[in-house]
Amino acid sequence: MEAGHNGQAASTLGPAEAGWSAPAATRRGSVPAVSVAVIGSGGAGAMRAGEILLEVAAMAGFYGLMTRAMGPQIRGGEAAALLRVAAAPVSSLDDHFDLLIALDWANFSRFAAELPLAPTSVVIADPAEGDVPEAVVASGARIGRLALKELARAVPGGRTNMVGLGAAAALIGLPPEIVAAVVAGQLGRKGESVLAASVAALKAGAAAAAALPAVAQLAAPPHDGVARWNISGNQATGLGALKGGVSFVAAYPITPATEVLEWMAPALAKTGGMLVQAEDELAAINMVIGASFAGAPALTATSGPGLALMIESLGLAVASETPVVVVDVMRGGPSTGIPTKSEQTDLNIAVNGLHGDAPHLVLAPNSIADCLFTTQWAVALAETLQAPAIVLSDQALGQSRAIVAPPREPPAVAGRLTVPASYQVPAAYRRYAETESGVSPMAIPGTPGSTYVADGLEHTERGTPSAQAGDHAMQLEKRARKLEGFEYGSDWADIEGEGEIALVTWGSVTGPAREAAAQARARGIRTRLISVRLLLPAQPTRMAEALRGVRRLLVVEQSHGRQFHKFLRSCYDLPAEVAVISHPGPLPIRPAEIFDQLAAWE
Amino acid sequence: MDDIASLSAQNFKSDVKPIWCPGCGDYAVLTALAKALAELGRPRETIALISGIGCSSRIPAYTGVYGFHGVHGRALAVATGVKLARPDLTVIAAGGDGDGLSIGGNHFLHACRRNVDMTYILMDNQVYGMTKGQASPTTAPDWCESKLTPNGTGVSPVAPLHLALAAGVNFFARGFSGNPNELARLVVAAINHPGFSIVHVLSPCVTFRSEQRAWKQAVHSAAAAPSAHPAEALARFAEDDGFTTGILFAGDREPFMPQRDATMTAGDFEHAFAVRTPLPGPFTAAPAA
Numbered sequence: 001m002e003a004g005h006n007g008q009a010a011s012t013l014g015p016a017e018a019g020w021s022a023p024a025a026t027r028r029g030s031v032p033a034v035s036v037a038v039i040g041s042g043g044a045g046a047m048r049a050g051e052i053l054l055e056v057a058a059m060a061g062f063y064g065l066m067t068r069a070m071g072p073q074i075r076g077g078e079a080a081a082l083l084r085v086a087a088a089p090v091s092s093l094d095d096h097f098d099l100l101i102a103l104d105w106a107n108f109s110r111f112a113a114e115l116p117l118a119p120t121s122v123v124i125a126d127p128a129e130g131d132v133p134e135a136v137v138a139s140g141a142r143i144g145r146l147a148l149k150e151l152a153r154a155v156p157g158g159r160t161n162m163v164g165l166g167a168a169a170a171l172i173g174l175p176p177e178i179v180a181a182v183v184a185g186q187l188g189r190k191g192e193s194v195l196a197a198s199v200a201a202l203k204a205g206a207a208a209a210a211a212l213p214a215v216a217q218l219a220a221p222p223h224d225g226v227a228r229w230n231i232s233g234n235q236a237t238g239l240g241a242l243k244g245g246v247s248f249v250a251a252y253p254i255t256p257a258t259e260v261l262e263w264m265a266p267a268l269a270k271t272g273g274m275l276v277q278a279e280d281e282l283a284a285i286n287m288v289i290g291a292s293f294a295g296a297p298a299l300t301a302t303s304g305p306g307l308a309l310m311i312e313s314l315g316l317a318v319a320s321e322t323p324v325v326v327v328d329v330m331r332g333g334p335s336t337g338i339p340t341k342s343e344q345t346d347l348n349i350a351v352n353g354l355h356g357d358a359p360h361l362v363l364a365p366n367s368i369a370d371c372l373f374t375t376q377w378a379v380a381l382a383e384t385l386q387a388p389a390i391v392l393s394d395q396a397l398g399q400s401r402a403i404v405a406p407p408r409e410p411p412a413v414a415g416r417l418t419v420p421a422s423y424q425v426p427a428a429y430r431r432y433a434e435t436e437s438g439v440s441p442m443a444i445p446g447t448p449g450s451t452y453v454a455d456g457l458e459h460t461e462r463g464t465p466s467a468q469a470g471d472h473a474m475q476l477e478k479r480a481r482k483l484e485g486f487e488y489g490s491d492w493a494d495i496e497g498e499g500e501i502a503l504v505t506w507g508s509v510t511g512p513a514r515e516a517a518a519q520a521r522a523r524g525i526r527t528r529l530i531s532v533r534l535l536l537p538a539q540p541t542r543m544a545e546a547l548r549g550v551r552r553l554l555v556v557e558q559s560h561g562r563q564f565h566k567f568l569r570s571c572y573d574l575p576a577e578v579a580v581i582s583h584p585g586p587l588p589i590r591p592a593e594i595f596d597q598l599a600a601w602e
Numbered sequence: 603m604d605d606i607a608s609l610s611a612q613n614f615k616s617d618v619k620p621i622w623c624p625g626c627g628d629y630a631v632l633t634a635l636a637k638a639l640a641e642l643g644r645p646r647e648t649i650a651l652i653s654g655i656g657c658s659s660r661i662p663a664y665t666g667v668y669g670f671h672g673v674h675g676r677a678l679a680v681a682t683g684v685k686l687a688r689p690d691l692t693v694i695a696a697g698g699d700g701d702g703l704s705i706g707g708n709h710f711l712h713a714c715r716r717n718v719d720m721t722y723i724l725m726d727n728q729v730y731g732m733t734k735g736q737a738s739p740t741t742a743p744d745w746c747e748s749k750l751t752p753n754g755t756g757v758s759p760v761a762p763l764h765l766a767l768a769a770g771v772n773f774f775a776r777g778f779s780g781n782p783n784e785l786a787r788l789v790v791a792a793i794n795h796p797g798f799s800i801v802h803v804l805s806p807c808v809t810f811r812s813e814q815r816a817w818k819q820a821v822h823s824a825a826a827a828p829s830a831h832p833a834e835a836l837a838r839f840a841e842d843d844g845f846t847t848g849i850l851f852a853g854d855r856e857p858f859m860p861q862r863d864a865t866m867t868a869g870d871f872e873h874a875f876a877v878r879t880p881l882p883g884p885f886t887a888a889p890a891a
Binding site: 231268269280320445447448463464 | 686
């Protein structure tokens with residue numbers, strides 16, 4: 001395969017001149033999906049190689065997913081790019097990797113558990129980096145020895161990650177001309193010599209691949225005419241916020257949410273908005289509340305520790321009826337926990353953390369693309385319902401990239417009900433007036449004749465502080481009614497399939513659950529999937545409808561304390577037979593684990 | 603819109619009856635603020651008064667402007683959000699020594715260094731009044747009247763002037779509620795001064811610190827025009843007794859306001875994520891039927 005390599009550094013960058021064209025027939029494989037892991041110590045370039053591989057797959061017409069496994073070190077820790085490339089949209093990592101490229105084995109033991117291998121797997125390792133670790137040998141995977149370092153050294157300026165990338169692309173059947181084009185796009189601005197060295201290293205790796213154990217090659221990509229995006233969950237969250245109309249962001253840096261802010265800062269500045277780096281999360285949430293009070297749709301992004309600090313002020317947003325959105329990109333907890341790795345364990349605090357009776361919105365995206373939809377929807381709902389919304393993303397969504405069809409738009413909603421500037425208020429303006437829907441017109445500062453004081457103290461309809469039972473009851477009822485009475489439509493959950501067995505899940509775990517459900521259906525096991533997007537307010541009528549006829553329920557979540565299962569029990573009537581797959585991060589829940597339970601129920 | 607010419611100080615007050623004790627210094631602060639706002643002559647709807655929690659933080663409800671009465675300690679953060687989102691508004695934050703210097707101390711520091719164009723009225727009575735008389739960050743270490751600290755706090759009090767100057771405040775005045783006319787002038791000057799300005803008001807608590815009635819005899823006017831250099835001001839007031847009133851510092855730092863333009867729309871950013879069209883070639887061409 002990959003005929004025509006001569007192993008010499010290319011003096012020109014064009015793929016044709018590089019002699020990389022080869023008959024298509026020699027490249028076409030047969031499998032619909034291939035999983036690849038590229039690992040190395042921090043700085044070895046494993047992530048870069050993974051990102052290039054994903055972009056190559058995208059340009060070649062495939063779908064794909066790339067997640068990251070990283071240590072906490074800023075430099076010099078362990079890093080793994082975990083990819084799956086496929087002819088159809090990818091919802092989760094596979095149960096094992098078909099190909100593992102080890103740039104080195106430094107710190108491998110720290111994430112060995114995140115790299116499942118099978119006897120069919122191929123592991124490419126550099127003999128110069130020492131023995132293949134025991135755990136890898138024990139998997140039964142075939143080992144291919146490739147002198148990555150030596151081949152890289154033979155190219156002036158050559159890097160091992162490019163040799164490994166060249167080999168990986170060749171092994172799974174990605175076209176070399178596209179590899180060269182993507183590398184040119186990503187490294188071109190570093191100068192011609194850097195690019196030439198990279199191309200030569202790629203070619204050396206690709207040429208050497210011919211002597212390595214064969215990996216199942218990808219079938220032809222789908223020519224479905226669908227446009228493709230290459231986007232991370234955190235970027236999709238930022239874009240969703242922007243599309244939702246957010247013009248003010250205040251935030252404090254925190255892993256793994258920072259990329260949301262890094263993407264939004266320049267984007268806001270160019271669309272008439274701004275991002276302010278606050279002194280802490282207490283300031284961030286209160287700046288956001290102030291900006292929203294002043295009329296600007298506002299958002300902050302954080303992770304669990306930051307959400308904990310914001311909780312008191314989220315109650316203020318409830319009581320003062322100020323729309324704000326808090327994106328929580330969840331990580332392992334409690335306390336500082338595991339900042340770089342994913343877990344679905346902020347559900348409890350997001351749903352129940354606020355003191356007092358404090359109705360609010362909690363939403364969760366269930367895929368990388370859905371980060372855009374759900375964040376945009378959350379902004380629209382918060383604005384419409386004059387309430388805070390918490391969006392529970394997680395590290396597995398936020399810091400992963402996917403090749404996806406362009407995400408869909410949420411349904412249009414009313415937006416913020418304000419007092420028109422021309423409105424002549426007949427008597428004293430009642431900011432918290434009792435209305436049928438529970439939503440009252442909000443006067444934005446600058447509006448004449450309707451000055452008022454927004455208050456976190458319980459208040460009268462005018463906003464004047466009140467400790468009277470009647471005022472308290474009326475305002476509690478109004479704030480609950482406006483959320484419970486709203487018509488959220490079918491987007492409260494993604495419901496797929498039919499049958500007496502149902503999988504109920506949420507957030508990033510929806511990916512493997514969706515794949516397991518598809519596998520089960522392929523085996524003739526009729527399976528329903530219910531992925532809950534709108535966690536609060538609960539939707540008992542819709543859930544009852546979704547569960548009609550279901551006899552067995554499998555709850556799937558990534559937490560030790562079964563937070564989602566307990567949440568479901570507290571909000572909904574569940575069928576008699578309920579099983580739970582629940583384990584903590586950082587290990588992802590894999591499709592096989594879910595499928596096995598479904599198969600056992602057959 | 604308000605007819606500015608016809609607005610009197612009374613128009614800047616509301617009909618809500620304050621919860622304050624008879625004789626509380628905060629009544630005079632409210633009067634001075636209303637007088638200052640009338641003098642500034644800006645429409646009521648263009649002013650936002652932001653507060654946290656405490657006796658003095660109740661002040662927004664007693665005025666006729668837009669207000670936000672938030673949680674304890676966060677008035678400056680809310681005010682920062684209001685001003686950055688709406689530079690056209692006149693933004694004032696108000697509160698007490700506990701709200702601003704203890705639970706909200708971090709925001710005090712960062713508001714000083716951030717220098718957003720807004721004014722902070724810090725009503726200092728050296729006590730937590732709303733919770734019935736505990737020591738605050740400005741309470742003297744040997745004050746023994748609180749059941750929480752019957753032997754005194756034993757902790758050095760914060761000097762708001764020195765703290766603010768060290769943190770980079772752009773304007774600092776001190777007034778006394780017993781002299782509301784001077785206080786009103788200081789509030790006007792603070793609002794008119796670009797950047798973050800503080801009006802530190804000695805506002806006695808007659809309920810828990812009745813000895814503060816003697817502040818009337820203690821206050822004295824600043825002897826010289828304010829310095830524009832923080833180091834000079836710090837040196838001049840190094841031995842300040844805390845009762846010097848007037849404008850004590852007036853700096854010339856540029857206020858913070860991020861640049862923004864609206865040359866793009868949200869939709870424009872979608873293109874950045876679109877995968878480039880594959881190169882034409884044998885692999886990427888549509889398969890033959």
